[in-house]
Amino acid sequence: MAETLLRVEGLRTYFYTWAGVVKAVDGVSLHVNKGETLGIVGESGSGKTVTALSIMRIVPAPGKIIEGKIEFQRKNLLAESDEEMRKLRGREIGYIFQDPTSTLDPVYTVGEQLSEVLVRHQNLDKKSAMDRAVELLRIVEIPDPEIRINQYPHQLSGGTKQRIAIARAICCSPSLLLADEPTTALDVTIQAQILETLKGLKDRFNMSMVLITHDMGIVAETCDRVVILYAGQVYETGTTEQVFENPKHPYTEALLTSVPHLALKRERLSVIQGNIPNLIEPPSGCRFHPRCKYAQQICIDKVPELEPMEEGHLAACHFARELKLKSPVTS
Amino acid sequence: MSLIKYLIRRSLYLIPVFLGITLLVFSIERLAGDPVQIATFGNTHITEDQRQRIRQYYGLDKPVYLQYLHWLSELLVLNLGDSFGGGSVSNLVGQGILATLELQLLGLFLSLVIAIPIGIYSAKRRYSVLDVTLSSSALVGTSIPISFMGIAFILIFGYYLNLFPSGGAQSTIQSQYLYGNVILDQLWHLTLPTLVYTFAILAPVVLLVRSSMLEVLRQDYILAARASGLGDRAILYKHALRNALIPIVTYVGLYFGGLLAGAPVTETVFNWPGVGALFVVKTNVLDFPVIQGVVVLITLMTLVANLVTDLTYAYIDPRIRID
Numbered sequence: 001m002a003e004t005l006l007r008v009e010g011l012r013t014y015f016y017t018w019a020g021v022v023k024a025v026d027g028v029s030l031h032v033n034k035g036e037t038l039g040i041v042g043e044s045g046s047g048k049t050v051t052a053l054s055i056m057r058i059v060p061a062p063g064k065i066i067e068g069k070i071e072f073q074r075k076n077l078l079a080e081s082d083e084e085m086r087k088l089r090g091r092e093i094g095y096i097f098q099d100p101t102s103t104l105d106p107v108y109t110v111g112e113q114l115s116e117v118l119v120r121h122q123n124l125d126k127k128s129a130m131d132r133a134v135e136l137l138r139i140v141e142i143p144d145p146e147i148r149i150n151q152y153p154h155q156l157s158g159g160t161k162q163r164i165a166i167a168r169a170i171c172c173s174p175s176l177l178l179a180d181e182p183t184t185a186l187d188v189t190i191q192a193q194i195l196e197t198l199k200g201l202k203d204r205f206n207m208s209m210v211l212i213t214h215d216m217g218i219v220a221e222t223c224d225r226v227v228i229l230y231a232g233q234v235y236e237t238g239t240t241e242q243v244f245e246n247p248k249h250p251y252t253e254a255l256l257t258s259v260p261h262l263a264l265k266r267e268r269l270s271v272i273q274g275n276i277p278n279l280i281e282p283p284s285g286c287r288f289h290p291r292c293k294y295a296q297q298i299c300i301d302k303v304p305e306l307e308p309m310e311e312g313h314l315a316a317c318h319f320a321r322e323l324k325l326k327s328p329v330t331s
Numbered sequence: 332m333s334l335i336k337y338l339i340r341r342s343l344y345l346i347p348v349f350l351g352i353t354l355l356v357f358s359i360e361r362l363a364g365d366p367v368q369i370a371t372f373g374n375t376h377i378t379e380d381q382r383q384r385i386r387q388y389y390g391l392d393k394p395v396y397l398q399y400l401h402w403l404s405e406l407l408v409l410n411l412g413d414s415f416g417g418g419s420v421s422n423l424v425g426q427g428i429l430a431t432l433e434l435q436l437l438g439l440f441l442s443l444v445i446a447i448p449i450g451i452y453s454a455k456r457r458y459s460v461l462d463v464t465l466s467s468s469a470l471v472g473t474s475i476p477i478s479f480m481g482i483a484f485i486l487i488f489g490y491y492l493n494l495f496p497s498g499g500a501q502s503t504i505q506s507q508y509l510y511g512n513v514i515l516d517q518l519w520h521l522t523l524p525t526l527v528y529t530f531a532i533l534a535p536v537v538l539l540v541r542s543s544m545l546e547v548l549r550q551d552y553i554l555a556a557r558a559s560g561l562g563d564r565a566i567l568y569k570h571a572l573r574n575a576l577i578p579i580v581t582y583v584g585l586y587f588g589g590l591l592a593g594a595p596v597t598e599t600v601f602n603w604p605g606v607g608a609l610f611v612v613k614t615n616v617l618d619f620p621v622i623q624g625v626v627v628l629i630t631l632m633t634l635v636a637n638l639v640t641d642l643t644y645a646y647i648d649p650r651i652r653i654d
Contacts, residue, residue, distance in 0.1 A: 053554075056557075056558055058554060058557045058558055060549075060554060086560050086561075086562060087560065088560070089557070089558055089559065089560035090558065090559035090560030090561075091560060095555070095558035095559075097551055097554070097555055097558075099551060102550060102551035102552060103551045103552050103554075103555040104552055104555070105552040105556070105570050105574070106552075106574070106648070106649070106650060107573050107574055107647065107648055107649060108570075109649075116559075116561065116565070116569075117559045117560070117561070120559075120560060120561060120562070120565075121560060152649040152650070154649070154650050165555070168555075168559060169558075169559075
């Protein structure tokens with residue numbers, strides 16, 4: 001049995017807005033084993049990012065973690081002091097954001113932003129932090145690191161900026177890397193390169209990784225296990241093989257069939273009808289029922305439990321065992 | 332050096348602006364009336380012929396453009412001419428400018444020193460009782476014209492409480508000096524106008540710093556800085572403040588220009604011996620050379636303030652390049 005690095009249980013993070021309480025994350029449980037890559041998949045607004053920010057305890061106001069347990073390296077993060085959390089962030093847990101253009105401070109050079117983190121966590125003096133920063137740029141495969149180190153973010157391309165953000169996230173060789181849609185804002189060709197870099201770094205530094213994405217293709221290529229989030233709740237989880245070859249939740253099926261696939265030669269791309277629901281007053285029962293083509297009365301009345309289908313494969317659907325769901329992977 | 336080139340280029344841009352402003356003032360003041368008529372008003376012993384001879388003496392009978400060109404050529408050799416009332420314009424303006432700058436710069440400095448921490452605090456503790464109190468007072472403060480505030484302060488602190496003199500830069504006779512000391516006496520006179528200036532600049536800057544900080548604190552790079560484990564102080568002062576300063580510098584630069592232009596009003600309120608008060612007194616008698624001199628000075632100072640503003644934010648924000 002693999003050792004668990006991170007375990008999240010029953011996490012609830014709500015946003016207290018003027019319009020009402022937005023239940024962005026509403027009872028999410030997941031775990032990450034040492035050395036593995038966990039994919040968190042869902043549409044925009046499904047609570048992927050808020051889950052990751054909650055793990056770091058940096059949910060911006062008016063968001064608040066109201067319940068749950070986050071255990072990392074056998075420490076309960078929700079009980080740690082602010083100072084302990086600050087020491088953990090950037091040192092034990094690295095975070096990569098979606099949009100590299102907005103996550104680097106525009107008024108400081110690359111070197112200043114990297115060395116600042118190194119000085120903080122590793123007690124380096126400025127000079128050696130700068131040397132280490134150049135080395136980090138080399139590690140994340142940026143050409144001409146000696147030039148880049150003195151440049152400002154606006155002088156760099158999107159791909160390079162994301163590599164710098166990665167360098168900042170891994171500069172203290174953390175044991176967990178949270179990558180929040182790290183390739184979404186980039187060109188397709190750059191996406192593949194960044195994913196390769198991430199995979200390489202994960203092995204090199206012996207990290208575990210949580211990869212947040214809405215792209216099932218990326219999950220298939222990168223992740224060992226996957227968690228499907230919908231409207232702030234986990235609807236299915238299992239190894240990537242289990243979920244892709246034998247999806248048990250209609251939402252997972254919908255996600256899989258909405259991926260464009262050359263071999264399948266579909267005339268039209270299938271889309272999931274409707275939008276992610278309002279999280280102030282989510283739909284009753286199964287939150288997916290208004291968009292589910294298999295929905296019955298029970299789906300409106302009763303909340304489905306997350307139940308085991310096979311070893312490590314869980315799904316929250318009243319008909320998980322009865323439905324014969326298709327997967328484009330097996331067809 | 333790119334900086335020197337930039338300065339030269341900027342200074343070249345200033346020439347047409349400068350010419351435009353001086354020409355405009357030159358024409359308008361001549362449309363406003365005839366200084367000879369004003370000076371000799373009610374004097375029954377003077378004939379129209381004698382008035383014409385006075386005009387000829389001062390060159391006021393020539394077409395406006397010739398007068399302007401003459402004035403301009405004198406300006407090139409740094410000669411601002413003589414006041415109609417006697418004395419050289421350079422002397423008059425030179426005495427006033429120190430008093431003006433003393434007030435303006437002191438007020439600007441004090442208000443920034445006070446406003447920036449308040450604004451940062453308000454943004455950090457948004458919607459707290461203190462924030463709401465501070466920012467709504469700042470809103471009220473912004474809405475009060477500086478001249479009104481000046482008169483109110485004079486009434487309260489000068490007249491009713493009798494704590495400070497109600498005008499002037501120093502007592503007229505030595506026996507009235509505060510503790511018999513000329514420096515203390517001048518500081519005593521300086522207090523009230525400085526306070527008013529400080530409050531007048533303070534209020535809008537507080538609001539600006541607050542909103543600018545709030546805007547920056549919402550940015551992803553602040554969240555990313557938190558995710559890197561940086562401390563609150565580093566995030567607030569190193570990352571947020573420097574980014575928030577960019578609009579603040581622009582605003583303060585423009586506002587400073589506005590204050591200089593408002594000097595005639597404020598200095599009149601406090602009977603402060605600066606160029607603004609001089610301007611008002613001399614406008615009443617249409618003393619053209621002095622009016623021109625003050626306008627030249629205020630224009631130059633405003634343009635320099637704008638230039639300093641540009642240089643400052645080019646220094647703060649690397650995306651703004653000087654070349």
